[in-house]
Amino acid sequence: ISNSYELLEFLKKQNLLKEEPSYWWPSSSDFEILIGAILTQNTKWTNVEKSLENLKKLNILNFEAIIEVNSTVLVEAIAPSGFKNQKSQRLKLLAKNILEEFGSFDNFCQSVNREWLLEQKGIGFETADAILCYACHQEFMVVDKYTQKLVSYMGFEFETYEDLQAWCEYGINENLDKIFELYGYEISLNKLYCRFHGKIVEFMKSNRLKAR
Numbered sequence: 001i002s003n004s005y006e007l008l009e010f011l012k013k014q015n016l017l018k019e020e021p022s023y024w025w026p027s028s029s030d031f032e033i034l035i036g037a038i039l040t041q042n043t044k045w046t047n048v049e050k051s052l053e054n055l056k057k058l059n060i061l062n063f064e065a066i067i068e069v070n071s072t073v074l075v076e077a078i079a080p081s082g083f084k085n086q087k088s089q090r091l092k093l094l095a096k097n098i099l100e101e102f103g104s105f106d107n108f109c110q111s112v113n114r115e116w117l118l119e120q121k122g123i124g125f126e127t128a129d130a131i132l133c134y135a136c137h138q139e140f141m142v143v144d145k146y147t148q149k150l151v152s153y154m155g156f157e158f159e160t161y162e163d164l165q166a167w168c169e170y171g172i173n174e175n176l177d178k179i180f181e182l183y184g185y186e187i188s189l190n191k192l193y194c195r196f197h198g199k200i201v202e203f204m205k206s207n208r209l210k211a212r
């Protein structure tokens with residue numbers, strides 16, 4: 001495997017997403033993905049699902065409710081995903097800033113850029129790209145520790161998050177015609193990034209690599 005297109009081709013053959021939603025990241029609303037992207041930091045996805053379940057029961061998966069809800073209630077609701085005090089403060093602040101700056105979730109998704117997100121407390125490259133890609137459906141690919149591990153198995157080493165991201169995005173963009181053949185239709189670049197990252201995560205979680 002010499003580029004990210006060949007990696008995608010290899011992963012596609014494993015049918016890793018057959019049980020998964022078409023954009024991989026599960027959600028009944030894109031707003032929920034914004035919250036999940038913060039909650040998933042430094043914890044297992046199953047813990048995030050528990051926190052999201054709690055938030056759904058409280059019916060507070062919207063900006064106004066996240067801002068208004070009593071802090072202790074929010075802290076306890078997101079406790080399963082860890083760092084509950086820090087993450088609840090950051091969720092409230094982010095909801096407030098987005099409402100002030102963009103007025104609505106839809107306008108946020110159309111207008112927000114990576115720089116604005118990176119200025120928000122508690123949002124680094126991976127969280128910003130997860131929000132941009134999965135919640136806002138903009139053309140950014142998420143890379144993470146799973147991606148790092150998989151490409152280093154293939155003999156690639158990258159100094160930075162953005163070098164790894166560039167390698168993943170470049171191979172895809174350079175081979176779009178072959179990818180449309182592979183998928184049998186002109187899949188959007190955002191959906192491609194969503195699924196490619198999802199395949200990498202599911203592949204690494206399936207321990208197929210360790211077994212080899």
Ligand SMILES: Cn1cnc2c(N)nc[n+](C)c21
Nearest residue numbers: 024025026040044045201205
């Ligand atoms: C959405 N999402 C984010 N991180 C995930 C993970 N590790 N495993 C599975 N899913 C669905 C995830």
